Amino acid sequence: MTTCGEYLVKQLQAWGVDSVFGIPGVHTVELYRGLPHSTIRHITPRHEQGAGFMADGYARVTGKPGVCFIITGPGMTNILTAMAQAYADSIPMLVISSVNERERLGLGKGYLHELPNQRALVAGVSAFSHTLMSVEELPGVLARAFAVFEGERPRPVHIELPLDIITADAGHMAVAAKPSIQRPAAPRGLIREAAAMLANAKRPLLLLGGGCVTAQAEARALASALDAPTALTINAKGLLPADHPLLLGSNQSLLPVRLLALEADVILAIGTELGETDYDVVFDGNFKLGGELIRIDIDAQQLQRNFTPTLAIQGDARQAMQQLLQELPARQDDPRSPGVQRTAAVQTQLAEDFSGWVHYRQLFATLLEALPEARFVGDSTQTVYSGNHLVELDGARRWFNSSTGYGTLGYGLPAAIGAKLAEPSRPVICLIGDGGLQFTLAELASAVEARVGVIVLLWNNAGYGEIKRYMEKRDITPLGVDIYTPDFLALARGFGCAAERARDHAHLDELLRQAPDDRPLLIEIAEAPPFHP
Structure with missing residues (x-):
């Protein structure tokens, strides 16, 4: 049977x-x-x-x-x-x-x-x-x-x-063929209407979300065809490469990008909720759109949430981009184009805003110098928050974390294990804090058992540091945030992992390059010099 x-x-x-x-x-x-x-x-x-x-x-x-x-x-x-x-x-x-x-x-x-x-x-x-x-x-x-x-x-x-x-008998049933499923295509008439609006735009803006991750080539071609500064949500990182002249990064919560959004005459938003955790991480409600809004999304209800569009188009993101590219006039890449100049001006302002983040820039420079093809899977922690703004990668699906949407703690380690199992040949760096790691610390045993060589970069500030600062800013006596901090190196070694505390960036680089392939490596870095001034 x-x-x-x-x-x-x-x-x-x-x-x-x-x-x-x-x-x-x-x-x-x-x-x-x-x-x-x-x-x-x-x-x-x-x-x-x-x-x-x-x-x-x-x-x-x-x-x-x-x-x-x-x-x-x-x-x-x-x-x-x-x-x-x-x-x-x-x-x-x-x-x-x-x-x-x-x-x-x-x-x-x-x-x-x-x-x-x-x-x-x-x-x-x-x-x-x-x-x-x-x-x-x-x-x-x-x-x-x-x-x-x-x-x-x-x-x-x-x-x-x-x-x-x-336990019931299923011997009489043959294995069914997998159904052939096609995503809905956007109506051609609405695509042509959108293309006409975009072709006449003087100050276009492109907003791409996680619904576009399968459309990397189309996203890059569309940004160039529109000559549009392009902002990416956290789950869309990598759709445009780090050196793309139209890339604004994931900085929609910062004033220079917000001013650009207010000045734009036509905004095209594809595969994005336009939600708080990508567009308003400062929670002040001040991300606003000044011009006409075109939204493309596979979810009809989502088209009407957060920002009401001038033109709403239900359809698959990749197909819609392909259709738009067929309708838009050809454009030659020009390093002096209006879109490139608008983007460069914003990037100059952002560089000033991030001038005090040198320590985070140096940390990620060290990580990418040692492991340029790494995938980063993160929890809700300071290295993730800073990296959301600073890090750009040359490919989609290489940066994701739990700071978006639901925003849970404990996600980083097991999600990194799943990511490594999905593509064992690519290095995976788990970005996690000491508080978040204690939610799912036992999954180190799962990784050892499965022989998963994930790198766990532990940012240790001996407690819930971000929440403590949040309480102090509101004149609330910190309570419940200065938690007991165990010896993570001893715990990791007890699980069968390799574990070291990085002394400085040179030592971190050495540890990354020598990471074992068949078991996790936990690298602890302290929220103190040299990693944080």
């Missing part, structure tokens, strides 16, 4: 799933029956939240859904935070859980791991949640999930299998 659990594994493998993140439990062991006979790799985190964050990091690198096997009850409550971060950042994640037998659902009799309603629990952090009531439903529900991942705004999907369904 082939059980439903075994059939599920075959179906996932046939549809391109190569990794599953999960912790086996008595309610999920039957999901594991088919894994040893498949090509799917299983990674065991030390907490279901870690499983979700690993799946998130994997998905951001590959573009494929990160898949998790989660137990009933506490497994579901544990993974909710990771699902919420993925939901906020539009990351594809497939969470497959068990649930009590069909005849026991919702009775409240105190069965093992029982919750009144798991689907209600995850409703706010998933595109949809489905309880499988028969084996025959499974291919169709998986097809719906992949339609979310590949055909619309990607977000987590939850499918729960009752215990009696997991």
Whole structure:
């Protein structure tokens, strides 16, 4: 007999799933029956939240859904935070859980791991949640999930299998072919209207978000065709290379870029929420748009949130860019063009604003000198906040962190593990603080077990430094922020990692170049000279 659990594994493998993140439990062991006979790799985190964050990091690198096997009850409550971060950042994640037998659902009799309603629990952090009531439903529900991942705004999907369904006979079912899913194309008439508005613009501005990560070549061509200064959200970093003459970076919260946005006569925003954590990290409500706004997004509802557009176009970002490029007049690159000059003026002003950030510039210069192809996966910590403004990379999907959207702590380490598993050949640097690392410190064991050579750059300020400064600015006596700081080097070595404290930038460079390939390296740097004056 082939059980439903075994059939599920075959179906996932046939549809391109190569990794599953999960912790086996008595309610999920039957999901594991088919894994040893498949090509799917299983990674065991030390907490279901870690499983979700690993799946998130994997998905951001590959573009494929990160898949998790989660137990009933506490497994579901544990993974909710990771699902919420993925939901906020539009990351594809497939969470497959068990649930009590069909005849026991919702009775409240105190069965093992029982919750009144798991689907209600995850409703706010998933595109949809489905309880499988028969084996025959499974291919169709998986097809719906992949339609979310590949055909619309990607977000987590939850499918729960009752215990009696997991073990039910599925021998009569053939593995279904993966459906062919096309993202919606923007209406040609609206694209032509947008192109006419942009062709007549004197001071255009281009705003690109994470929805554009698959359109790197198109983004660069569009910026040049429009001669438009271009700002990128955190998840869009790398769409324009570091030396692009039209790149404004991710500095929409700073005055020089805000003034440019006010002066622009036509603004084109593609694949971006225009949300607070990318456009107003100073939380003063002063990012404003002065001209006509054209928005392109795959999510029709998002087109009307935050800023009401003059012209709203629903469609896939990459296809829409390609269509626009066909409609726009050709333009030769000119280092003296108005757009380049406007960008250069803003960059000069930004350089003055960042003049006191020399220590952060030197830190990232050291990192990129030693590992120029590195991917940076971050938590909510000072190195991430500064890098969001300062760091530019020559490729998308190389910089992401949890300071955007949901803004959780503890994301950096497990997400970096998932990113390294997704592309083992590329160095991965986890940017994390001492407070955030203590949320998911145990995932160092997962990385050692999986032989993942991720570099953990630990910014140690002995507490929740950013929150402490926030309290002090508001004349609130700091409380709960000066937390006990353990010996991270001893802890990391106890987990089986390499661990060192960098003395200075030269020593940091040496450690980076000698990082092992088969286990994590934790490098501690203190928020003190030479890394911070």
